[in-house]
Amino acid sequence: MSVFFILIRRQALSASTAPLDRALALGGAMLPLMVRPAPGPLVPEFVxxxxxxxGVLVTIAAKLSLNRRFGLAPANRGVQASWAYSIVRHPMYTGYFIVQVGFLLTNPSLWNLYVYLVAWSVQVARLFREERWLLTDPEYQAYAERVRIRLIPGIF
Structure with a gap:
């Protein structure tokens, strides 16, 4: 689905060409792939x-919401303010986080914790850089005022 949406995506109204933005996008996408199975889950496996x-369902809902606006590096392809994006400003990242917490609870290890802490730090940096880019658009500014939650309701 991600590849399909990238292939049919809209032309960006504006896009960041900053190397840091591209590195954060790549790191946010690739770092979580470094986790590995570990014995002894902290919770029952069904949890x-x-x-x-x-988390996968949240991520799918976010991607379907974005549809032709989906991309990896910060770009403004028009503000999406409905469906998943009416709840939090970055539901895709929320979905990733939920998946990763579930994996970590069933595959606890210092390695996996370290990988996710680094990956989450990269994702938060990515989120801030992306928002800094998008907040130059008055339509996104209005959206950010309406949808105050960035990632996790009640927390951030």
Whole structure:
């Protein structure tokens, strides 16, 4: 689905060409792939599997919401303010986080914790850089005022 949406995506109204933005996008997408299975889940496996399934559904809803606006590096392809994006400003990242928490709870290891801490740090930096870019658009500014939650309701 991601590849399909990238292939048919809209022309960007504006896009960042900053190397840091591209590096954060790549890191946010690739770092989580470095985790590995570990013995001894901290929770029953169905709990972790349920979290992972919910996270995947949130991510799919976010991608379907974006549709032709989907991309990796910061770009303004028009503001999406409905469906998943009416709840939080970055539902795709929320979905990734839920999946990763589920995986970590069923595959606890210092390595996996370290990988996710680094990956989450990169994703938060990516989120801030992306918002800095998008906040130059008055339509996104209005959207950000309406949808105050960036990532996790009640927390951030």
């Amino acid at each position: 972790g599997a349920t979290l992972m399934a919910v």
